[in-house]
Amino acid sequence: MVATAPPITPSTEDTTRARPKGRWAGPIYSIAPTMVLLALFLGPMFILLYYSFQKASLAGAGGWTFDNYTSILTDPTYGKVMLTTVMICTISMLIMLAIGLPLAYILAMRTPPRFELLLLLMLVIAEELNPLIRIYAWRMILGRGGVINWTLQTIGLIDKPIDSLLFSSTAVVIVLSTTYISFTTIPIYAALKAVDPDLLEAADDLGASFFTRCRKILLPLAAPGIFVAIILVYIPLYSEFAAPALVGGTSGYTIGNAIQEAILESGNRGVGSAMSFMLLVLSGAVAWIGYRMAKIRRLQATS
Amino acid sequence: MSTETEHVGGDAAVVQDGAGDGVALSLDHVVKRFGEVVAVDGISFDVGRREFFSLLGPSGCGKTTTLRMLAGFETPTEGRILVDGRDASRLAPHERDTNMVFQSYALFPHMTVAQNVAFGPQRKKLSRKEVEQRVQESLSAVRLVGYGKRYPRELSGGQQQRVALARALANQPSVLLLDEPLGALDLKLREEMQFELKRIQREVGISFVYVTHDQGEALTMSDRIAVMNGGVVEHLGTPEEVYLSPASLFVAGFIGQTSFLPGRVESVAADGADVSIEGGHRSRSARVDPRVTVGSPAMVVVRPEHVRFSPTEPPAGGGSVPRTVLDEVFQGSVVRYQLQGPGDLRLSALVPLDERADVHAGVQAWASWLPEWGYVLPPASDSSELPPSDETR
Numbered sequence: 001m002v003a004t005a006p007p008i009t010p011s012t013e014d015t016t017r018a019r020p021k022g023r024w025a026g027p028i029y030s031i032a033p034t035m036v037l038l039a040l041f042l043g044p045m046f047i048l049l050y051y052s053f054q055k056a057s058l059a060g061a062g063g064w065t066f067d068n069y070t071s072i073l074t075d076p077t078y079g080k081v082m083l084t085t086v087m088i089c090t091i092s093m094l095i096m097l098a099i100g101l102p103l104a105y106i107l108a109m110r111t112p113p114r115f116e117l118l119l120l121l122m123l124v125i126a127e128e129l130n131p132l133i134r135i136y137a138w139r140m141i142l143g144r145g146g147v148i149n150w151t152l153q154t155i156g157l158i159d160k161p162i163d164s165l166l167f168s169s170t171a172v173v174i175v176l177s178t179t180y181i182s183f184t185t186i187p188i189y190a191a192l193k194a195v196d197p198d199l200l201e202a203a204d205d206l207g208a209s210f211f212t213r214c215r216k217i218l219l220p221l222a223a224p225g226i227f228v229a230i231i232l233v234y235i236p237l238y239s240e241f242a243a244p245a246l247v248g249g250t251s252g253y254t255i256g257n258a259i260q261e262a263i264l265e266s267g268n269r270g271v272g273s274a275m276s277f278m279l280l281v282l283s284g285a286v287a288w289i290g291y292r293m294a295k296i297r298r299l300q301a302t303s
Numbered sequence: 304m305s306t307e308t309e310h311v312g313g314d315a316a317v318v319q320d321g322a323g324d325g326v327a328l329s330l331d332h333v334v335k336r337f338g339e340v341v342a343v344d345g346i347s348f349d350v351g352r353r354e355f356f357s358l359l360g361p362s363g364c365g366k367t368t369t370l371r372m373l374a375g376f377e378t379p380t381e382g383r384i385l386v387d388g389r390d391a392s393r394l395a396p397h398e399r400d401t402n403m404v405f406q407s408y409a410l411f412p413h414m415t416v417a418q419n420v421a422f423g424p425q426r427k428k429l430s431r432k433e434v435e436q437r438v439q440e441s442l443s444a445v446r447l448v449g450y451g452k453r454y455p456r457e458l459s460g461g462q463q464q465r466v467a468l469a470r471a472l473a474n475q476p477s478v479l480l481l482d483e484p485l486g487a488l489d490l491k492l493r494e495e496m497q498f499e500l501k502r503i504q505r506e507v508g509i510s511f512v513y514v515t516h517d518q519g520e521a522l523t524m525s526d527r528i529a530v531m532n533g534g535v536v537e538h539l540g541t542p543e544e545v546y547l548s549p550a551s552l553f554v555a556g557f558i559g560q561t562s563f564l565p566g567r568v569e570s571v572a573a574d575g576a577d578v579s580i581e582g583g584h585r586s587r588s589a590r591v592d593p594r595v596t597v598g599s600p601a602m603v604v605v606r607p608e609h610v611r612f613s614p615t616e617p618p619a620g621g622g623s624v625p626r627t628v629l630d631e632v633f634q635g636s637v638v639r640y641q642l643q644g645p646g647d648l649r650l651s652a653l654v655p656l657d658e659r660a661d662v663h664a665g666v667q668a669w670a671s672w673l674p675e676w677g678y679v680l681p682p683a684s685d686s687s688e689l690p691p692s693d694e695t696r
Binding site: 196198199201202203204205206207208209212216217220221 | 374375376395396397401402403405407409410411412413422423426427470471474
């Protein structure tokens with residue numbers, strides 16, 4: 001029997017036994033990571049959901065209730081905070097896209113290959129700076145005796161320092177919009193890197209100006225990258241609390257601060273959890289809209 | 304119908320300009336340098352209206368750089384490029400009346416076929432109706448009517464190629480530039496598309512400048528061919544001229560299969576020249592390059608399809624050399640022979656099946672050709688210019 005069988009057969013059987021193949025390989029391989037995700041990600045989410053429907057009590061759960069949600073939805077303060085948060089996050093995101101899109105274009109299409117890696121590395125390293133140090137650096141720049149006020153006073157443009165530079169929603173926007181530039185740029189860079197440069201030449205050849213080429217060719221093809229950038233940056237911006245707390249003052253108070261205060265300072269776990277959960281649902285909605293706008297499914301079929 | 308009128312109108316306008324002498328495009332001593340490297344070294348030629356003009360050469364000969372200068376993607380270092388009699392040397396691609404078909408097709412993946420084709424006309428701010436009409440005309444010219452709503456990825460390579468062509472044609476340029484457009488297609492499709500391209504060019508009646516390294520393509524389609532090498536045009540002529548009377552050894556070797564027989568010129572007369580071929584034989588040639596002089600070394604260029612065999616020395620007239628048959632390969636309609644001469648010199652012969660001679664590998668035979676098929680050329684000044692050929696291989 002052994003003599004007639006091709007020599008390859010036994011070893012093939014061995015590998016089949018040792019390593020799952022075919023239809024079930026995917027599910028079998030993903031069992032372990034799925035369990036980890038369920039335990040560490042979905043688990044806490046359910047705990048959050050559970051607390052959001054519990055009466056406030058220092059001892060823990062105090063019985064089922066909708067009060068947490070109704071108090072958030074009826075209290076006009078939360079509405080105002082939410083509005084501020086949406087404004088701050090959206091403006092920051094738009095600023096980052098305004099910086100990230102041209103930056104990604106330059107990196108992907110206008111940089112000689114030998115400088116490309118270097119520039120990418122610099123972009124990433126700039127982000128590696130500790131966020132707190134970055135925020136304090138901005139405080140030094142924007143503060144009463146900061147670089148900007150000092151310069152403006154020295155050249156005589158203003159008589160006394162501008163206080164609204166720091167501890168305002170503007171300051172939060174400035175800090176946030178410089179925090180996630182690389183997370184905005186790199187997905188767009190990756191999307192643009194996959195674009196055949198001939199497409200731009202073809203558009204140019206057919207009569208499209210630079211602006212038209214960007215609008216009709218680059219932007220639609222960068223859309224999947226923009227979508228990823230929004231997922232990576234815009235959604236986390238909503239839960240940001242360090243920057244608003246340190247440079248926001250009262251006008252830069254965001255939902256992240258409200259959640260932090262509810263849970264860590266007021267000890268109101270129920271309201272904090274409810275706000276977190278509402279934020280989660282909102283994030284999901286934003287992601288879905290982004291997904292639709294990027295027409296990601298259509299473009300996926302392209303490649 | 305309206306586009307037809309536009310075309311005629313366009314031509315008429317040029318006639319009034321005084322540039323309507325049938326020239327769509329001219330290059331005037333164009334040079335392109337990239338740093339120290341000279342890619343194009345002073346070329347000049349005119350492309351006529353409705354002419355199918357090919358730039359033929361090996362990779363690195365400057366043909367693609369030339370085409371990119373015509374399209375506006377590169378700016379000439381020196382010299383001028385005139386499109387429709389107007390200096391276009393410094394115009395951006397979107398400012399000049401040329402359109403290009405890319406080797407990679409460069410179809411916009413996020414647009415349908417119709418949107419791709421409409422891209423050019425839309426940039427010209429034509430009305431929606433006119434754009435629609437141009438799209439329909441272009442798609443019907445490339446025989447893709449009904450494919451408008453598909454995406455490029457849903458089409459075969461040949462169909463994508465046609466869309467690329469339709470997109471460039473929709474702009475109704477004076478000159479269409481084609482950068483090895485058939486390079487990515489398989490052989491059979493490539494041959495079909497050669498005739499398609501020629502038909503389309505005749506129908507739309509605009510000049511085509513076609514870049515290729517495939518001499519067969521160039522010979523099949525072109526009205527004229529510019530054979531380029533080392534950044535210069537070595538020969539500019541009709542397919543027959545470059546094939547039968549190549550201006551240089553390079554052209555002779557690059558166009559078609561060629562054997563070179565080195566020798567010395569014995570006499571030159573109005574009706575031909577006598578060359579004594581290395582190895583002590585004499586060739587009478589009816590066609591001689593004008594630069595050939597008596598007493599100087601020369602090359603007799605013989606195409607394999609003109610070589611015939613005889614068991615004994617053939618009567619005088621034409622050329623003949625004794626050779627040993629190295630190899631005999633049956634290729635269907637023809638039989639190919641490799642012949643070993645004195646020393647390392649080789650000669651190949653291509654004999655139609657019905658004229659197959661009674662010679663086989665290992666046999667001695669006389670290879671001969673008629674006077675009109677042995678073209679005499681001066682030898683290359685620099686031996687490195689010699690292209691790969693049967694003799695030098």
